[in-house]
Amino acid sequence: MRWIALIAAVLLWPGEAAAHAFPDHSEPRVGTTLAQAPGGVRIWFDGEIEPVFSTMRVENDLKQRVDKGDARVNPQDNRVLEVTVSALAAGTYRVYWSVIARDGHRTEGDFRFRVR
């Protein structure tokens, strides 16, 4: 039995790993073209994120901020980061997100969407 345990340990011991939160999906979706302007942007992450240091901003083609500066982690679901945006005209928008996972590791990224 101990030999089986030993072999299993050697093959399967992955060790402790740090948490790094990454987006699972978003609304609007990455790279999508929308017929109607969205009222906000929401990203679902694959782990819980820290409300204090997690941020998101949305910029237009001219690198002007179009979000209302109210980015927050959803109080009901700590995996969701959301922000509201002002009325978006037709054009391409870029969403920048930066979040802290529960163990304090930061991950960042960005994606675009388009309004027709």
Add this chain to the structure above:
Amino acid sequence: MSIVVISGVVRWFTLSATAAVLGALVVVAFVLPRPTPAGPARRLRRWTTAAAIVLLLGVGAELILRTQAMTGSTSAALLTGVPVVVAKTHFGRIWLVRAAAIGAILLLAARASRGARGAALGLAAVVSLTTALTGHLADWGDLTPSVGLDWAHVMAAGTWTGGLAALALATMGMRGSVWETPALAATAARFSRLAGYCLLVVALTGAYNAWVQLPGVAALWTTGYGRLLGIKILVVLALAALGAINRYAIVARLGVGSLRSPAARIFRRARLIVAGPAGPRAALAARFATYVAAEAGLAIVVLACTAALGESPPARHAMHLDHHHVAEPAGPVRISMDALHAQGGVPSNWLFVPPPGDAGRGREVFVTRQCYACHTVAGEGFPAPTGAGPELTGMGAHHPAGYLAESILNPNAVILEGPGYTGPDGRSTMPDYRQSLTLADFIDLVAYLRTLAE
């Protein structure tokens, strides 16, 4: 030195110190003979105190490094950041409990009473729990089976590796009267049994961790995390082999009946065939000490690998990172006909690679074919798109040339679900260019798309 490397080194120290504290307390409580010889007991109390001091310094450094990572700030903002991290983040709250428990261990470690030792052991278990609570498996919440299993993993691995160091320390210079062979044999047998149980727990909880974290067996060699894990596995293998030799070839001969098991007999016979008759029994105690010290040394290397893994994104996140670095063969793949057949008709890891093209001319093709009517390319100044198609900004960094070529030539080969670049029939709305693009146009267009980086 980058913050990731410094964090890794600090994690290595805290993991090693946690194991040292836990292992020493367990060895004193459950492994050393009763009454406990004064010399080894005193030595282990000092060892525990020293390890707790290192641990306390380590968690102090952890807080500063995490604050730096969270605030992304310089030293000036760190001062204001630390209280916010401690008061308002999950890591900070766990850190408070962790630091308090280590401080209490430090106060108790120097005391010889049984009650103090028991309390310190309980606190060491709390410190192990905080390791699990700030690790990856706490992603799904604090009071979850995942955290419980990771806690068991940390406790078992810490008891095993830290116990080896404590045992090496306790049996150091064993020629004195404290360690007569029967006492040493009984101690060694108790630790060997304990290490066996720890290995069992480590195996079961490790299997669960692997199931959760690795997207597949191939991640062991296709991701940086997996390769690092491979190195760790090799060191663990060496550690387990040393442990097995010690248990079945040395401890078994020290003269305790319970370890004269069939496995020990088989091991000794195999050894007799391979290496000839064993040395004199008198040398066994010294060999035991040498092996335990070597095992403790390997355990330090295992903990270094664990620390490095702790600072790397787990393999299950590899898809978020690796597509930025799609590798294409640098030159021609040379292969014999036999090997080509043997590998199933294409070389292993084959990738379709279009020939190099003229990216400048490819841009002209993009403009004349009005690809911009559906595809945005940021920074190019093309007219705004009117139709629906995926944005191509930065696409060159995300996909290999063969994939881009296929998406022009056969857009229905891969259909992206969700964004809606499809018609009512569910097929791609991308036009058919077989009559209008020459082969040169096509190659140059792909070369242009490959230049599109952020």
